[in-house]
Amino acid sequence: MFKGSIVAIVTPFKKGGVDEKALCNLIEWHIKQGTDAIVPCGTTGESATLDYEEHYRVIEITVKAVNRRIPVIAGTGANATDETIMITKKAKQVGADAALLVSPYYNKPTQEGLYRHYKEVAKAVDIPIVLYNVPGRTAVNILPSTVARLAEIKNIVAIKEATGDMKQVSEVIRLCGDRITVISGDDFTTLTLLALGGRGVISVSANVAPKDVAEMCAAWEMGNIEKARRLHYKLEPLNTAMFIETNPIPAKTALAMMGKIKEEFRLPLCEMSEANKEKLRKTLKDYGLI
16 A cells, blocks of 8 residues: 555635535546545645634545545645544544544654654554654654654554655664555655665655656666666656645746646645746646646
8 A cells, every 4th residue: 555656635726615526537547547535634635724624525526536546545634633534534434444634744853752642543443554754844854763652552653754854764664664654745755765664655746647657666676776766857846846835836837838737726735936837838748737
């Protein structure tokens, strides 16, 4: 379940609401392009702006559209443990295969607080859990020693590492071995993380180039290092473009340019500056996506 190209899929909007048809069309496209799993309601899915009913509905739509062809790993993290348990229970109820839990943000828990948070969720909901470490957004880093403690819990099975720190990734893998699967949370680190022993990526770039991200991961797994490296360098300009403004603004703008969704966000996210939009358009043209 936790390997290869796992897309952190955008949530398309239309006239203020979730564009369910566009979301289903994206899912079909991803499956045809070789995406290995889908994460609805992650950071890229603008989960912070979805109300509870929308959050549950996006997960449910994804589960139904996927129809067990690939795994669905639902984003269910929150900054309160009880709230995280509530959302994770609902994700399991509507059929998600696993849950991605961002570390509690804003309230800056200690390492012991992080441990207890994840332990309580794992105890309350019998579903495979993926830790999500993104200190650039949460203001707290799940240290390797804490990951090693959490890896002892049966249904905590993977971690999305978005620190960009390969020394930390290496330490997690050294301490945990095969007790936890390490997944890249940053497209630009994917190949390096695979070389260290990671298994894949929860990808933003896969929103617009799913086939290439999937093929890069598959090439590495098959031992075709030359092909994996070639695709890495092909993807690099796109990886950069996906973060010229706050994610998921560039990804959604790119998909709109590709004719797949409406260019619509929810405040406090808004449309790209014209200068950055032109940079993005040029990258997409050079890549052959528009």
